[in-house]
Amino acid sequence: MAALPILLFEDKIMETVEKNSVVVIIGETGSGKSTQLSQILHRRGYTRSGAIAITQPRRVAAVSVSRRVAYEVGVQLGEEVGYAIRFEDRTSDKTCIKYLTDGVLLRESLSNPELDQYSVIILDEAHERSLNTDILLGLMKRLVKLRSSNLKVLITSATLDGVKVSKFFSGCPVVNVPGTLFPVEMLYSSERPKSYFDASFRTALDIHSREPPGDILIFMTGQDDIDKMVSKLEEKIQNLDEGSCMDALVLPLHGTLPPELQVRVFSPAPPDCRRIIVSTNIAETSLTVDGVVYVIDTGYVKQRQYNPSTGMYSLDVVQISRVQADQRAGRAGRTRPGKCYRLYPSIVYHEELLDATVPEIQRSSLAGTVLYLKSLNLPDIDILTFDFLDAPSRESLADALMQLYVIDAIDAAGMITHVGRTMAELPLEPSLSRTLIEADELGCLSQALTVAAVLSAEIALRPIQRNAKDSKSKEQPLQLPDGSRWGDHIQLLQIYESWDRADYDSDWCINHNLQVRSMKFSKDVRKQLSQIMQKISKGPVDVQSSLRHRKGEHDYRSLRKALCKGYGNQLAERMIHHNGFRTLGYRSQLVQVHPSSALETNEDGRLSDYVVYHELISTSRPFMRNVCAVDMAWVMPIMKKLEKMDVYKLSGGLEAAITKPVEHEAHQQANKEINSSGTGDSVERKIQAARERYLARKGKK
Known part of the structure; x- marks a missing residue:
């Protein structure tokens, strides 16, 4: 632990924090900023006057880092150290170090705009420029003026433009902490490969068969590519001649992976075995995987982009930025000199890649953001002149205002309505929040809660694929409900109702090719939404699922009407x-x-x-x-x-x-x-x- 660079800078960091309300800390990859900074502040007594909040852009990072810190502090997760993510809270009255997603901290500020339960707020991984982190940067600028005597704000990042952020916070100090422990050799391709997938596969096998021991980290663009790569590598490695090279354990890593599978990447490889980790960009900064010596950088990332003029999302595979490329390279060389295989020419890195990633706030629908800002009801906040580090386009703001007006969240003058305030209390996107409120009026809230929960859990419906050796393989595949011709929302409701009639049996999910974890998550989400709606509903709310309707009992008319409103x-x-x-x-x-x-x-x-x-x-x-x-x-x-x-x-x-x-x-x-x-x-x-x-x-x- 003493080898972590940030510990060598503890005195300098604390001296700067004591003298300033806002401090920017640029901690390079491997510096230990995410796990150690909260512990340093705790040791220095900052938790005596309030808890320390550390935000993360991703749920998986908030969970994994809090687990690591709880282990290092020597406490049970959920006691002195805990985490809070959407629909899951592992904290208690004892919690003084709290890791949470940036979205959860925003929701907390709705009920307590001054966030006076915290003595320190750390915005970690700020360079990722997530939508919520950018909003928090603007709110923190306002908050430090109100609480300058009893609040410290730290913005931490690996590659953030420290000068730009310092200027945003009126010239606050910037502390730089080195991080890469060993040199990393950059190896470029002579030309762009026709298929980055095939090139990654060949490069991984070449490293495995020729290079000394050390784990391999491959950056792919999405879960489908990852699953395909894991399967192909496992098959190929199993067929290698025995004794020709060491064994290999191939592991996937992405945000939708169950927690019990995510933790495998933090366990060291067995003796005489190397790990090959195939990951999305989640491994760029959010998670640090020790033992990686070789990085394969495809040069691409899957990015979700919103066009306000069409109201349309696209999920595009785009080139990474130079900041991302540097982050990927920095994953190697943490334990010894490493190598980064960039599957693109040097000229691409120097002349084609953008300097930094386009902030999410400039490529997202802002309806939820605008609703949140308006619901704060703070006289000194104007949505059109809100102080963003990088402002979204005027067209995006206009689009958000129009979306909110159509569903009654704001009135014709742009003022938030009673409906809009109620919507803001729900941890859902505006369309689903509005649906629940309308469903409460129409007497179909129980059904609408189910639809909102299942959509939030992002349950994927896939065709049945039985194993040829399965004794049931000759039987007809188990069919899912058909939605009674009305469409997908009704089908999702019927699926949940069927699972309810099966007493939430895991085998029912497996037999219908549904992911058990996602279905159970939807059940938990539904319960939490029910509890929230109990506080704001005009009538009793069904907390436990009791949706056992007889087939053909109704045509879901009220629910479809509520969906139309939402x-x-x-x-x-x-x-x-x-x-x-x-x-x-x-x-x-x-x-x-x-x-x-x-x-x-x-x-x-x-x-x-x-x-x-x-x-x-x-x-x-x-x-x-x-x-x-x-x-x-x-x-x-x-x-x-x-x-x-x-x-x-x-x-x-x-x-x-x-x-x-x-x-x-x-x-x-x-x-x-x-x-x-x-x-x-x-x-x-x-x-x-x-x-x-x-x-x-x-x-x-």
Whole structure:
């Protein structure tokens, strides 16, 4: 432990902290900042006047680091050292060192804006520039002015632009702590490989067969690639000639991995065996895996991006930044000199890669963020002028305001409503929060709680794949409920109801090819949401699941109506003469129902005229995911509200909003032309033409 560099700088760090309210600590990879800084502050007495909060951008990091610190301090996890993540709290009255996600700390600030339960707040891994961390940076700037005498704020990072953050906090000091213990040799490819997957596979085998002992860390882009790589490496290594090289243990590492499987990467390899860890970018900074000597950097990362003009998400494989490349390389060389195999030429690193990763706040939907800031009800916070380290686009803020207005979270003047305040109390995205509130009014809250919980657990529905040796392999696969033709939300509800009737049996999940852990998580989430709704509901709430409806008892009408209200900003209308739907409101995207959807045609072979969708995502083409059929009578009031929407009032003079009326009229005109012509093939051309005609008319006035 004494070898950790941050311990050598303990006196300097503490002297700086004692003299300043805000300190930026740049601790290079391997410096020990995430695990040791909280312990240093605890030893120096900072927990006598309040707890120490240490935020992490990822759930898995908050859990794993807290476990490590509890072990080092010599206490049971959940006592003096604990963690809090969404839907899970392992803390107690004894807890004085608390690791938590940045999102959880934001939620705590709703009930206690001054966060006076903490004497120190550490924003760790700030260089990842997560959406919530960026909001916290702005809130901390305000908070240190209010609590300058009894609050210390530390911003820690491996590669953050210390000068930029120091300037943001009025010139606060920056302390640099070295971290890489041994040199790392950079090995570049002569050219970009045609397949980074195949190149990673070949490089891993080459290292395993030729290089001295030491663990290998491979950076892949997502879980599918990781699972495929783990399977392929295991098969190949098992078929190597006995004695030709040492044994290898191949381990996956990603955010959705169960905790019992995540901890395997922190255990050393067995004797005469090397570990090959295949990971997402979670291993760049959030988790430190000791024993890694060789790093394989594909140069790519899977990044989720939101386009406010289309309301559409895309999950794209993009090039990493130089900051990320340096972080990946820094994973090697912690125990001895290491090597980093970059599967791209040197010129790509120096001339093509961005300096730093684009902040999440500039590539995300901001509806939840805007709702949170408005719910704080602080007179000195204006959403349009909020002090961000890097401000989001005006278009993104305008889009968020419009989304919130359509679902009644803010009024026509942009002020938060009673409904909006209630929504902010729920740890859900705005569409699901609004659905629960409406379901409470309509008497179907129990069902809506289930839908919200299952969606939050992100349960994946996959086709059954039986083992050929399985004695049941000749039987018909066990089919999941079909959603009664209404779509995916109803199907998810029916799946949970069926599991409830099976007394939450794990074998039922296995037989239906559902992940047991995810299903159990949805049950826990539902219970917690029920407890929250009990405090704000107008009637009794079903805490334990009692959803054992008889098949055909109802058509889920009330639930679908509640979903329509909650997803009012995410409506789509069936194109009569086109193979798909078009979104309604201030967007006119032509989309299709995702092939995996449970939405079915009616007795006449027709899809519903109107649907709501949980997510609009662009893959091979624009798709609606998690779709539910709704009635035209429920859609019309929402459409009328959209027609009356005054974006100027909503935004308070937002500059980008000046173009919105142009776009809105252009979309309306294009929609009329689509309906009259019976085709949507040239929708973008028609929108542009309508926009030009509108501008021409404006120019003549």
